[in-house]
Amino acid sequence: MLMLLWNVLKKFDLLSLDNEEEIISHLRRLSDDENYLLRDIIQAYQILQDCFQNITYQHLQLVKTVVEYSNVIEMMKKSDLYSTYGRRRFQELRDNLTTQFQLQE
Structure with missing residues (x-):
């Protein structure tokens, strides 16, 4: 699931430019490592919530379809x-x- 979100963030440029590298490295660490701490999961959730806060369910379905196909x-x-x-x-x-x-x- 993290890889799908990672692809969506990259493809649709949903990251703010001021901390893009920090967010990318944090999400990459989470997607590469299966032994992450609860605080890492919470931080990733907050990052993704900020990135996707104005996107509706229909937008997410469209984004998912674009990534899959x-x-x-x-x-x-x-x-x-x-x-x-x-x-x-x-x-x-x-x-x-x-x-x-x-x-x-």
């Missing part, structure tokens, strides 16, 4: 789907798949 998102970026050419290619693919599904019925 980051390879798909990268593939879509490489396919340039947000350009005019990429959108046209996507529409052609969608139309072809729709036609194939209709022919199967």
Whole structure:
């Protein structure tokens, strides 16, 4: 679970710049070591609570999905789907798949 949160913090840049290195090193220590003290867990909880305080459950679900499927998102970026050419290619693919599904019925 800590690794997922760690990835979210990095990917969405949720850390404040003034103590980013301290937070990163603390969370990294916690994720690497299974023998941590209760005070370390409490400190990590406070750090994460500060980072995520204005984020709703829906935001967290979206963030979790983005982290879990980051390879798909990268593939879509490489396919340039947000350009005019990429959108046209996507529409052609969608139309072809729709036609194939209709022919199967």
